[in-house]
Amino acid sequence: MRIRKHPILSFPEKxxxxxxxxxKKLYGIxxxxxxxxxxxxxxxxxSESINLKRPRGFYCAIGNCASCDMEVDGKTNVRTCITPLKAGMEVKTQRGKGRLHGN
Ligand code: FES
Structure with missing residues (x-):
């Protein structure tokens, strides 16, 4: 899912x-x-909507819409499109505004 080869840009190893x-253990860069x-x-x-469980994903990608809200290290409603990834973070899908799967 990443651009690795481009005719005029280069992407250094990170x-x-x-x-x-x-x-599930995953890796970012x-x-x-x-x-x-x-x-x-x-x-x-x-994330997903509360009643109809409709999927939510990237929408604005600048922290303004809450479509990407997830639970991160036990804290709900984290805007994941603007939150830097850190090693060992535990990220979970969130349903609605602060309701989590299984809760
Ligand atoms: S995608 Fe809109 S706040 Fe993250």
Whole structure:
């Protein structure tokens, strides 16, 4: 899911950053936001609506819409499109505004 080869741009190697998504170990790279790391791993559904469970993902990608809200290290409503990825983060899908799967 990442652009690795481009005719006029170059992409230097970056260190990988391990994190957990719904309990599964994934890897991002230095400089990723949580959402960009998830997209790079093929995860596009970041949250879902409360009643109809409609998928939510990237929408504005600048921190203004809350479509990418997820639970991060136990804290709900984290805007993952603007939150830098850190090693060891535990990221979980969020349903609605602060309701989590299984709660
Ligand atoms: S995609 Fe809109 S706040 Fe993250």
């Amino acid at each position: 260190d990988s950053v391990p994190f957990y998504y719904n309990g 230095e400089g990723d936001t949580i959402a960009s790391a998830l997209h790079a791993n093929g995860v596009k559904k970041l």
